[in-house]
Each structure stands twice: as structure tokens, then as C-alpha cells.
Amino acid sequence: MRILLVEDHEAMRTMTATHLREAGFAVDEAATGDEGLSAARAQAYAALIIDRGLPDVDGLTLVRAIRSGAANDIPILILTARSQVSDRVAGLNGGADDYIVKPFELVELEARLRAVLRRPGPRGPELYRFGDITLDPSARVTKFNGVELELTRRELTVLEELIRAKGAIVVKDALEDRIYGFHDEIRSNALEAAVSRVRRKLALAGSRVGIEAYRGLGYRLMFKWGKALEG
Structure with missing residues (x-):
């Protein structure tokens, strides 16, 4: 957030x-x-x-x-x-x-x-869901089947953007804009490293949700066995 x-x-x-x-x-x-x-x-x-x-x-x-x-x-x-x-x-x-x-x-x-x-109002949903993953953007908490995943701030931001896209591709530039501050220097491969860590943590937790990379374009969430599914 x-x-x-x-x-x-x-x-x-x-x-x-x-x-x-x-x-x-x-x-x-x-x-x-x-x-x-x-x-x-x-x-x-x-x-x-x-x-x-x-x-x-x-x-x-x-x-x-x-x-x-x-x-x-x-x-x-x-x-x-x-x-x-x-x-x-x-x-x-x-x-x-x-x-x-x-x-x-x-x-x-x-x-x-x-x-x-x-506070209630037209400020978006309280929770984002994709398959067996739930993310609370206010509390900064991500859960797999109700069990909290330990994600860093940058990892959680990456996952939040991908969940909000509901299986659509999120371009690399947009993700980099989100994980860096307004005045931060963009570091080489930082996004790729964050995506890799999120992918690994989802896999270790047993989630069926994976992150698919599109070379030169960006990333999207999907089910590991094919079809992307919005929860």
C-alpha cells in the first residue's frame, strides 16, 4: 500500500x-x-x-x-x-x-x-483474493488457506499488484514503480529477485498459485496446472 x-x-x-x-x-x-x-x-x-x-x-x-x-x-x-x-x-x-x-x-x-x-467508503475492497491466496492491503497480511505468509514489504507489494490484476499481465515498469519510492534509485534485478522470492514462498506454502513471467513484458498470477483463476 x-x-x-x-x-x-x-x-x-x-x-x-x-x-x-x-x-x-x-x-x-x-x-x-x-x-x-x-x-x-x-x-x-x-x-x-x-x-x-x-x-x-x-x-x-x-x-x-x-x-x-x-x-x-x-x-x-x-x-x-x-x-x-x-x-x-x-x-x-x-x-x-x-x-x-x-x-x-x-x-x-x-x-x-x-x-x-x-473507514468505509469507495476505496476498494477490504480483501483481495486469487485462488487460495488472500491479501489484506490495510493490515499488510497475506494468507494461504487462512495461514499467514511471511513476506517482506517489497514482496507483499509485488503480490498485491499481481492479485489486483486478476490474472492479467502486469508490466515490469508498473511493478517497479510500485516497489520503489518516488525518489528511490531503481536497482538492477531487484524486481526479478522479489518475484522469485514470492514464487518460492508460495510454492513452499503449498499454494496452487504461481507467477508466470513474460520475457520483456511483465508477470501474471496463474494456477500452476494451467488456467488462471480469480477467487
């Missing part, structure tokens, strides 16, 4: 992004409102975390700009040093789903993020 973090304070941004990645999220980073808006328009995010005190624009102005586009129902958390009740009310009335006052504990931010992601 990919999150966009818009925060101009570099140390705060790095610390927050690192914690969320360790918690299983893929995180893209932006330092200005302009960078954040460009990223939000270019990528479908599960949620946004936006600092209100950005150097080029008020964070609430950025929220309104995002809400006016296609991503009008995306969960948005506002970070701010303003602790007055009137500021919190303005943030919530301005389109934010939650409002977190600095300083805060990173575990609280993570909990609030997961809470807004669980």
Missing part, C-alpha cells in the same frame, strides 16, 4: 517515512506543495499525509486542490504545530480525515493512518 508524505522538514520527513516503511507501507516523499500535488496526480495513493506549514502553500490549500480532482475520496491526514481547537476544526472542515498535532509519537501516526484506511 503506497502512501504520499508531504513534509518540508527533512529530518521529520525522513524519520516518519522510515517508520512507515518499517510498518509495511511504501512511502513516496515530497518537500513542497507543488511536488505533492504533482505526485498525487501522477500516482494512485492509498492515503496522503500532509504538513500544513509547507513553504510554498498552506497544507489545506493542497488538500482542497487534491479533493477537487479525481482523488476526492482519498484518506488525508494533516500534520501541524497549530494546537488550537479552531485550527483543528479548520483542518477537518477543510477536507482532512484526521488532524495530528506536532510533536507526536510515530506509533500514534501509524495507528491513525490505519484507522482512516479502515
Whole structure:
């Protein structure tokens, strides 16, 4: 599940992004409102975390700009040093789903993020299923016949994209965009290695779901004995 973090304070941004990645999220980073808006328009995010005190624009102005586009129902958390009740009310009335006052504990931010992601709304299914594999994108948990599989963040992201495709081919570039952050350097063979590990873990668990490679194009999920099946 990919999150966009818009925060101009570099140390705060790095610390927050690192914690969320360790918690299983893929995180893209932006330092200005302009960078954040460009990223939000270019990528479908599960949620946004936006600092209100950005150097080029008020964070609430950025929220309104995002809400006016296609991503009008995306969960948005506002970070701010303003602790007055009137500021919190303005943030919530301005389109934010939650409002977190600095300083805060990173575990609280993570909990609030997961809470807004669980809220009902037109934000996609709670679970993805393909054959005997079930993936919960909010909890970042994958199960084979009800038994949890141990996958790294990158492995889980690869499997999530393949499950969402329902047996269709997912091109390599799209998978690389998902497993790398907005500013990450793409490393040679990292995707192939992640796919290979997921394939091996599915096989060791006894799953009938396999990953088929299409040279020069991408990958898709399928049953090992032929026909691909959506659960």
C-alpha cells in the first residue's frame, strides 16, 4: 500500500517515512506543495499525509486542490504545530480525515493512518483474493488457506499488484514503480529477485498459485496446472 508524505522538514520527513516503511507501507516523499500535488496526480495513493506549514502553500490549500480532482475520496491526514481547537476544526472542515498535532509519537501516526484506511467508503475492497491466496492491503497480511505468509514489504507489494490484476499481465515498469519510492534509485534485478522470492514462498506454502513471467513484458498470477483463476 503506497502512501504520499508531504513534509518540508527533512529530518521529520525522513524519520516518519522510515517508520512507515518499517510498518509495511511504501512511502513516496515530497518537500513542497507543488511536488505533492504533482505526485498525487501522477500516482494512485492509498492515503496522503500532509504538513500544513509547507513553504510554498498552506497544507489545506493542497488538500482542497487534491479533493477537487479525481482523488476526492482519498484518506488525508494533516500534520501541524497549530494546537488550537479552531485550527483543528479548520483542518477537518477543510477536507482532512484526521488532524495530528506536532510533536507526536510515530506509533500514534501509524495507528491513525490505519484507522482512516479502515473507514468505509469507495476505496476498494477490504480483501483481495486469487485462488487460495488472500491479501489484506490495510493490515499488510497475506494468507494461504487462512495461514499467514511471511513476506517482506517489497514482496507483499509485488503480490498485491499481481492479485489486483486478476490474472492479467502486469508490466515490469508498473511493478517497479510500485516497489520503489518516488525518489528511490531503481536497482538492477531487484524486481526479478522479489518475484522469485514470492514464487518460492508460495510454492513452499503449498499454494496452487504461481507467477508466470513474460520475457520483456511483465508477470501474471496463474494456477500452476494451467488456467488462471480469480477467487
